[in-house]
Every structure is written in structure tokens, then in C-alpha cells.
Amino acid sequence: MPYFDAASAAPLHPVARQALSAALDDGWADPGRLYREGRKARMLLDAAREAAAEAVGCRADELVFTPSGTRAVHTGVAGALAGRRRVGRHLIVSAVEHSSVLHSAEVAEAAGGTVSRVGVDRAGAVDPAGYAAALRADTALAVLQSANHEVGTVQPVAEVAGICRAAGVPLLVDAAQSLGWGPVEGDWSLLAASAHKWGGPAGVGLLAVRKGVRFAAQGPVDERESGRAPGFENIPAVVAAAASLRAVRAEAAREAERLRELTARIRARVPELVPDVEVVGDAGRRLPGIVTFSCLYVDGEALLHELDRAGFSVSSGSSCTSSTLTPSHVLKAMGVLSEGNVRVSLPAGTAEADVERFLAVLPGAVAGVREKLGAPVPAAVVTAEDALVVDALGRRCPIPVIELARVFPGVPVGGTVRVLSDDEAARLDIPAWCEMRGQEYLGEEPAERGTAYLVRRLG
Amino acid sequence: MPYFDAASAAPLHPVARQALSAALDDGWADPGRLYREGRKARMLLDAAREAAAEAVGCRADELVFTPSGTRAVHTGVAGALAGRRRVGRHLIVSAVEHSSVLHSAEVAEAAGGTVSRVGVDRAGAVDPAGYAAALRADTALAVLQSANHEVGTVQPVAEVAGICRAAGVPLLVDAAQSLGWGPVEGDWSLLAASAHKWGGPAGVGLLAVRKGVRFAAQGPVDERESGRAPGFENIPAVVAAAASLRAVRAEAAREAERLRELTARIRARVPELVPDVEVVGDAGRRLPGIVTFSCLYVDGEALLHELDRAGFSVSSGSSCTSSTLTPSHVLKAMGVLSEGNVRVSLPAGTAEADVERFLAVLPGAVAGVREKLGAPVPAAVVTAEDALVVDALGRRCPIPVIELARVFPGVPVGGTVRVLSDDEAARLDIPAWCEMRGQEYLGEEPAERGTAYLVRRLG
Numbered sequence: 048m049p050y051f052d053a054a055s056a057a058p059l060h061p062v063a064r065q066a067l068s069a070a071l072d073d074g075w076a077d078p079g080r081l082y083r084e085g086r087k088a089r090m091l092l093d094a095a096r097e098a099a100a101e102a103v104g105c106r107a108d109e110l111v112f113t114p115s116g117t118r119a120v121h122t123g124v125a126g127a128l129a130g131r132r133r134v135g136r137h138l139i140v141s142a143v144e145h146s147s148v149l150h151s152a153e154v155a156e157a158a159g160g161t162v163s164r165v166g167v168d169r170a171g172a173v174d175p176a177g178y179a180a181a182l183r184a185d186t187a188l189a190v191l192q193s194a195n196h197e198v199g200t201v202q203p204v205a206e207v208a209g210i211c212r213a214a215g216v217p218l219l220v221d222a223a224q225s226l227g228w229g230p231v232e233g234d235w236s237l238l239a240a241s242a243h244k245w246g247g248p249a250g251v252g253l254l255a256v257r258k259g260v261r262f263a264a265q266g267p268v269d270e271r272e273s274g275r276a277p278g279f280e281n282i283p284a285v286v287a288a289a290a291s292l293r294a295v296r297a298e299a300a301r302e303a304e305r306l307r308e309l310t311a312r313i314r315a316r317v318p319e320l321v322p323d324v325e326v327v328g329d330a331g332r333r334l335p336g337i338v339t340f341s342c343l344y345v346d347g348e349a350l351l352h353e354l355d356r357a358g359f360s361v362s363s364g365s366s367c368t369s370s371t372l373t374p375s376h377v378l379k380a381m382g383v384l385s386e387g388n389v390r391v392s393l394p395a396g397t398a399e400a401d402v403e404r405f406l407a408v409l410p411g412a413v414a415g416v417r418e419k420l421g422a423p424v425p426a427a428v429v430t431a432e433d434a435l436v437v438d439a440l441g442r443r444c445p446i447p448v449i450e451l452a453r454v455f456p457g458v459p460v461g462g463t464v465r466v467l468s469d470d471e472a473a474r475l476d477i478p479a480w481c482e483m484r485g486q487e488y489l490g491e492e493p494a495e496r497g498t499a500y501l502v503r504r505l506g
Numbered sequence: 507m508p509y510f511d512a513a514s515a516a517p518l519h520p521v522a523r524q525a526l527s528a529a530l531d532d533g534w535a536d537p538g539r540l541y542r543e544g545r546k547a548r549m550l551l552d553a554a555r556e557a558a559a560e561a562v563g564c565r566a567d568e569l570v571f572t573p574s575g576t577r578a579v580h581t582g583v584a585g586a587l588a589g590r591r592r593v594g595r596h597l598i599v600s601a602v603e604h605s606s607v608l609h610s611a612e613v614a615e616a617a618g619g620t621v622s623r624v625g626v627d628r629a630g631a632v633d634p635a636g637y638a639a640a641l642r643a644d645t646a647l648a649v650l651q652s653a654n655h656e657v658g659t660v661q662p663v664a665e666v667a668g669i670c671r672a673a674g675v676p677l678l679v680d681a682a683q684s685l686g687w688g689p690v691e692g693d694w695s696l697l698a699a700s701a702h703k704w705g706g707p708a709g710v711g712l713l714a715v716r717k718g719v720r721f722a723a724q725g726p727v728d729e730r731e732s733g734r735a736p737g738f739e740n741i742p743a744v745v746a747a748a749a750s751l752r753a754v755r756a757e758a759a760r761e762a763e764r765l766r767e768l769t770a771r772i773r774a775r776v777p778e779l780v781p782d783v784e785v786v787g788d789a790g791r792r793l794p795g796i797v798t799f800s801c802l803y804v805d806g807e808a809l810l811h812e813l814d815r816a817g818f819s820v821s822s823g824s825s826c827t828s829s830t831l832t833p834s835h836v837l838k839a840m841g842v843l844s845e846g847n848v849r850v851s852l853p854a855g856t857a858e859a860d861v862e863r864f865l866a867v868l869p870g871a872v873a874g875v876r877e878k879l880g881a882p883v884p885a886a887v888v889t890a891e892d893a894l895v896v897d898a899l900g901r902r903c904p905i906p907v908i909e910l911a912r913v914f915p916g917v918p919v920g921g922t923v924r925v926l927s928d929d930e931a932a933r934l935d936i937p938a939w940c941e942m943r944g945q946e947y948l949g950e951e952p953a954e955r956g957t958a959y960l961v962r963r964l965g
Contacts (some may be wrong), residue, residue: 114573115737278574281709
């Protein structure tokens with residue numbers, strides 16, 4: 048049963064399991080104590096920190112273990128902002144960061160800070176010039192992911208780090224998706240990561256803060272982990288995290304090449320096999336194991352369900368699958384189609400045969416969902432003075448786009464269609480449909496109910 | 507090699523190890539996902555929550571898992587204070603709470619709140635009337651431990667909860683030391699605990715918040731664990747925590763009786779075997795496994811070292827053993843001797859023979875440390891107009907008390923001794939020595955350097 052959602056959580060690496068099991072015997076005591084059980088625990092913790100620091104490319108005393116990658120980001124952003132409060136309260140993030148970064152930015156804003164969100168191109172990459180333009184005299188911190196978690200696009204971290212360094216602004220890199228593949232290049236100041244993304248256990252994040260970076264940990268004082276991660280150390284998990292990081296790094300070069308070939312195959316074949324598909328993310332500068340595409344006229348949740356029934360576990364940035372009902376902020380920032388979105392993220396060791404089977408199953412799964420969605424009663428179509436009106440009020444994604452596509456053949460070239468919708472996803476998907484179909488998107492305007500999206504037929 | 511520091515961290519219970527191992531296979535995926543690996547993880551998490559809630563005595567939807575007991579306390583205090591900000595910003599804690607509570611209180615104070623610290627009696631217990639007296643119209647929250655972590659004294663939680671309930675103030679109970687022994691009685695509003703204290707794995711705390719308690723989680727938004735514990739869930743550890751809590755509860759009644767007899771034996775025998783010892787904590791209302799005593803003229807760190815060499819792992823609230831250099835705030839609040847302090851906390855399953863061996867080894871260990879400490883050059887003794895002066899400036903605990911005891915036989919009845927010391931521990935230990943020796947402590951006054959402590963010889 049192939050699991051293709053490694054970007055959410057990778058299955059536990061065998062080395063992590065072994066190390067965890069061994070460390071349960073020797074690493075349960077309080078490493079702050081002076082007796083033998085405490086000294087054993089301290090030795091394991093110190094060794095794990097040395098190993099993790101080597102893999103990160105920092106000094107051991109610059110690295111602390113946190114309970115998760117999310118907590119590493121929360122702590123890192125809050126601590127770096129507080130440490131540079133005298134400089135100012137301006138924060139720079141990209142528009143496609145992980146939610147832990149964006150929610151940290153919201154906290155900073157609520158506390159009176161200001162946030163600049165640097166946009167991305169259609170492939171999901173930031174332009175270093177965007178960071179350069181966002182820098183201000185009162186910028187306390189900039190944050191950039193090493194690679195995007197939804198589409199796999201690798202960010203120009205080294206360039207952005209150089210620009211920040213020249214301006215005297217620390218850069219925090221969220222390396223959650225890439226640390227298993229290699230160290231983050233460039234002159235970064237802080238780095239956050241998460242062990243369960245590389246095959247380590249849950250319950251372990253990393254936060255590295257370079258010497259010389261002003262940092263003021265927030266929240267109640269606690270002496271553990273240099274005062275940056277309160278609470279009793281989870282040493283067995285930390286040991287497993289460090290051991291598995293070394294193990295995946297040893298296999299990284301070969302495995303990256305293998306997975307890159309498999310994802311390249313998916314990138315090439317899906318558009319051949321499935322009509323009306325958009326593969327998103329950068330074709331070249333991308334993580335080895337992630338490939339993401341969106342299928343027009345498809346409800347993402349229904350498609351995931353079909354694929355699960357066929358034995359494939361994949362994820363989606365579509366509005367309909369996550370527990371929140373807003374479309375993926377990543378796809379939105381990229382300006383690409385969000386409906387029928389599928390992220391395939393291959394764990395290390397994925398068999399070629401499983402990828403082939405996925406490619407064999409996908410076309411039928413998409414066709415099945417489209418067939419079901421094609422069935423609903425057509426929306427009311429009325430001719431107004433100068434535009435055809437599609438009333439899709441109260442209908443959820445992807446129905447508004449399906450209705451638009453249905454009436455379109457009846458629109459004369461040069462004529463316009465006005466789609467009324469109150470689904471937030473339409474704001475993203477109607478322009479994306481226009482782009483895919485070579486039609487002109489004229490913009491949106493408030494309607495009596497919902498929003499009217501205007502489309503002109505070019506051919 | 508007997509380990510007698512269960513109050514710091516209990517060795518992993520066999521059931522915890524089994525459950526952890528099994529859950530590593532089925533509980534590594536994201537429980538928020540809809541595919542089969544996610545559904546399995548969700549089922550494990552839900553079942554663990556049900557089991558833990560039953561043991562706590564709350565509803566499953568009132569309980570979240572946090573990365574540690576410390577984080578449960580931090581989150582609980584901050585969330586409850588924020589939830590009742592409109593009522594006021596007054597917080598009540600006892601003077602003998604765990605550092606996670608006291609440091610949370612400091613944060614509340616730094617943010618403009620006020621904190622009342624309710625004192626304890628010489629046994630370490632709060633008086634419910636102390637909480638009643640501290641309640642104000644603007645009290646947002648009260649916090650009380652179920653039992654003290656350093657001396658084992660059980661607190662009158664049910665009475666304090668009743669008083670708080672009558673005043674409409676929520677009570678947060680820190681149940682870290684007692685939850686393995688049984689549920690917390692009384693009408694509490696919030697409860698925090700820590701799995702590694704009952705033989706569960708590190709990396710798991712519990713926070714229960716009763717329905718109807720106003721609670722506003724602080725920090726960046728995160729959808730996991732009802733928005734109260736950000737970051738990817740550590741399901742294998744959570745499953746192990748819940749399973750081991752059930753297991754220790756099943757054994758609790760019998761094991762409590764057995765350990766209580768063993769600690770009663772230590773309480774009775776240590777003062778017979780070792781001269782100048784004060785056993786501290788309540789003789790009756792106490793946890794089954796904890797017994798604490800202080801040895802006059804002993805450096806706690808040196809004694810722990812001796813005991814470690816003899817094969818016994820114990821802990822100490824003395825100034826000299828923890829990584830901070832201040833004496834235990836618990837012993838200080840109780841007004842008992844802090845020097846040469848030893849906490850013996852027996853894990854479940856402790857063999858009677860090991861306790862007997864400890865009692866056999868202890869007198870020699872204490873005598874050895876005292877002999878070494880008796881050796882230093884006597885402090886300068888000069889006769890002032892009306893008092894003998896002992897200059898112990900620059901000398902660390904327990905030297906000031908040793909020097910006081912040395913000169914005392916030469917002081918006429920009715921005469922006074924003035925001990926000059928700049929060690930913070932003297933403020934606690936000189937009055938405690940007077941109490942133990944039946945001499946009169948006259949008080950302290952600032953000296954040219956350090957502080958002068960005045961003692962009058964009564965007999």
C-alpha cells in the first residue's frame with residue numbers, strides 16, 4: 048500500500064527505531080542530575096547534539112532540540128524578534144511559508160509589529176530582489192523556507208541570506224522539507240527543522256541560532272536547552288532524530304537521484320494521461336521527492352478518497368481536503384489552479400513499480416470524480432444586457448468553474464461571461480482556468496450576493 | 507544499582523515500552539489526513555485521549571497532550587489568565603509550586619499582573635484559609651500542586667478547589683507528582699501532569715481544561731490539539747503515556763502501601779542512624795514514595811556524590827546540587843534546614859533490601875562528608891564589644907553553620923554570636939540550626955560586607 052505523503056510525515060527510518068529503542072534504556076533520566084543515570088542521559092544528549100549540529104552545519108552550542116518543527120519556528124521567530132526589538136519590529140516572510148511561520152507573523156502583527164510578505168513567481172520561488180526591496184531600517188528578522196512544502200520548489204536561500212547579511216538583518220531558514228537532503232547553504236542566522244520529516248520520530252524539532260545573533264527567548268524561564276526549549280528533554284527521541292539524520296544523509300545523494308527521476312516521470316506523464324491538468328512548481332529547482340498538480344473540474348477531497356481506495360496515500364492543498372476550508376495559500380500566492388490539487392511526496396525507498404501503478408490508476412480516478420461532478424443540475428443561465436450570467440451562488444469548488452466551462456461554448460468570441468460565486472476558491476480558480484484555456488480574465492467586482500468574476504472569450 | 511529519584515523521572519514502565527514500540531508502526535502518520543495511515547494514527551490518538559481522560563477524571567474533549575508537564579503548566583496558566591483578563595490579572599500560587607508555575611507567575615507579573623504567593627507551614631502544606639484570604643475581585647486564576655515535588659507533602663486540593671469555586675475563580679492543579687497514584691479529588695478547573703513522572707515516556711504532558719472554563723490559548727494559532735498544543739502530535743509517546751498511566755493505576759493501591767511502609771522506615775530510622783538530621787515534610791499527608799531530610803554540617807553535593815559512589819541515585823534541594831546556586835525555594839518557604847538536603851523518591855517496585863542497604867550506607871557517607879568539611883582552616887574569630895564575631899565571608903554553605911557550631915561552646919549562656927556571611931543559604935540555615943539546637947535566633951542585619959546573623963545562646 049504505497050504511502051506518497053512523506054512531506055507530511057515520513058515513515059520511521061529503521062535507524063531511528065533502533066536508536067530510540069536503545070536510548071529508552073539509557074536516556075530516560077534527568078540529564079541535569081549528577082548520578083550515573085543522569086550522566087548517561089547527558090552523554091546521549093550531548094552526542095545527539097554534536098551529530099545534529101554537524102548535519103546542520105553549526106556548532107553544538109548553537110543548536111537546541113524543541114518538541115517539534117512548529118515549536119522551533121515559533122520559538123525562533125519570537126526570540127529573534129524580541130532580541131532585536133531595539134532595531135524595530137518589522138518582519139519579512141515569503142507568501143508561501145509554512146503555517147507556523149505565517150501564524151508567528153500574525154502574532155507579531157497583533158503585538159504591534161509590521162510584516163512584509165514577499166510574493167513568489169508562478170513556480171513558487173521568491174525573487175531575492177523581493178527580499179532586498181522589503182528590507183527596512185527597522186527590519187528585525189527575515190524568514191525564508193529552504194524549499195516549499197506543497198510544491199517542492201527550492202528557494203534561493205543563499206542569495207537571500209547574503210542580502211540580509213549585508214543589511215545586518217538575521218535570516219531564519221525553515222529547513223523542514225530539505226534538511227534530510229543536505230545542509231542549508233548560505234550565511235543564514237537561524238534555522239528550524241523537524242525530525243519526522245526526514246524519518247526521525249515525532250516530538251523533535253531543531254532550532255539553531257548562530258553565535259552573535261541577538262536572541263531573547265520568550266515565555267517562562269526554564270534552564271533546559273540553553274533556556275530556549277522549556278520542559279524535560281525527550282532524550283530517546285532526540286537520539287533517534289540525530290541518528291536517523293545521519294543515516295538519511297548517508298543515503299541522500301543516491302536516493303535523491305532516484306526519486307528525482309521518479310518525480311520527473313510523474314511531471315511528464317500526468318499531463319499526457321489526464322486532460323486539463325496543470326503541474327505546478329519549478330521543473331528544475333525542486334526537492335527530489337515532491338510533485339504537485341491540479342486537475343480542472345475535480346474536487347480534491349473526492350480525488351484523494353478515490354486514490355486512497357486504490358491504495359495510494361497522497362495529500363492535497365485544495366480547499367476541500369484540509370481541516371480548514373480556505374484554499375492553499377501557497378497555490379494562491381503562485382496564482383495557479385487550486386482545484387483538484389494533488390501533492391505526491393515520495394518517501395525514501397519508494398519503488399518504481401508503485402509509481403507506475405499510481406500513473407496507471409490516476410486517469411481513471413480523475414475521470415470518475417469528473418463524471419460524478421458533471422452530473423449536477425446546471426446553474427441558471429440568463430442573458431443580461433451585455434454578459435452571460437452564471438449563477439453559482441451557494442455552490443462549492445469546483446462547481447463554479449465547471450459551470451463556466453459548460454456555458455462557454457455558447458459565448459460568442461469577444462463576448463463576456465459573468466460568474467457569480469460566493470466560494471473563496473473561485474477567486475483563484477477562475478483566473479487559473481482562463482490562463483489554462485487562453486481566455487481573458489477581466490477581473491472581479493462585488494455583486495449583490497458574492498462576487499462577480501468576468502471572463503472574455505478570446506477564441 | 508538502586509535509583510531513588512523517581513520524583514525527577516521514573517524509569518520507563520514495561521507497558522510504556524511495549525505500547526511505544528507498537529505505536530511506532532501505526533502512529534507515525536499525520537492524524538489530520540484522510541488516508542488509511544492518517545486514520546490509524548487518529549484512532550490511536552483518540553483512544554489514548556479517552557484512556558488518559560478516564561484516568562484524570564475528565565471528558566476526552568477537555569484533555570490535550572502537550573510536549574511536557576512544564577509546557578502543560580505554561581500553556582494552562584497563560585491560557586487561563588488570558589481567558590479571564592476581563593475579570594482581572596491577579597494570580598494566586600503557593601510558595602512551594604514547581605518552577606514551571608513560579609516562572610509562569612513571573613511572566614504574568616512582568617506583563618503587568620499581580621501575584622499572591624501563599625505560604626506553607628513547616629511541613630510544607632498550604633492552609634486553605636491562605637487561599638481564601640488571597641482571593642480578590644480581580645483574581646483570574648489560582649494554582650496549587652496536588653503534592654509537593656521536593657518533600658512529598660500532599661496539599662488540601664479539594665478544600666482549596668471548593669473555596670475557589672465558591673468565589674468563581676478557576677483552580678489549576680499541578681498533578682505532576684500524584685497522577686500516577688490516583689485522580690485529583692475536588693472540583694478543580696484545570697489540571698496539568700507529566701507522563702515521565704509515572705513511568706511514561708518523556709515528551710508527553712497532559713492539560714485538562716474543564717468545559718466552561720474561559721481559556722484563550724496564547725502564541726501562534728495552530729489547529730492541532732484543540733488549538734492548545736501546537737506542532738505535530740507525538741502519537742507513539744502519547745499512546746505509551748496513556749497505556750502506562752492505566753498500568754500504574756492498576757498497581758497503585760498495593761504499591762502505595764508498600765512504598766509508604768518503606769519511606770516510613772526511612773523517616774524513622776535516619777534520625778536514629780545519623781546525628782543532627784531533620785526529616786522534613788508531613789509525616790501523614792504525604793506521597794507514598796518520597797522522603798526528604800537535611801543533614802547539618804553537610805554539603806549536599808558532596809553527599810550525593812558519596813551516595814552515588816555507593817550505588818544510590820538520589821536528589822537534593824540543596825543549593826549546591828542543582829544547576830542554579832540558590833537554595834531550594836520549597837525548603838526556604840517551609841523554614842527548614844536546607845543544607846545537606848537529600849530527597850529519596852522510590853520508584854514503583856523498589857526492593858526492600860535496597861532501602862535497607864541505603865540505610866546501612868547513609869551514616870558512613872554523612873560522617874565522611876562531615877569529616878572532610880570539619881577540616882578547613884577555622885574562620886577568624888574576634889571578640890567585639892558585645893558579641894563574638896564569626897567571619898565566614900566568602901565561604902559557601904555549609905561552612906558558615908559549621909563555624910557557628912564550632913565557636914558556640916565558647917559562648918557564655920546569654921551571650922550572642924554574630925555570623926558574617928555572604929552566602930544566601932545562611933539566611934535559611936542559621937535560623938534552622940537555632941531551631942534544631944534550641945538556641946535563639948535574633949535576626950539579621952546588613953553588614954559592611956554580606957549580612958550579619960545574630961544568635962543568642964540559651965543553654
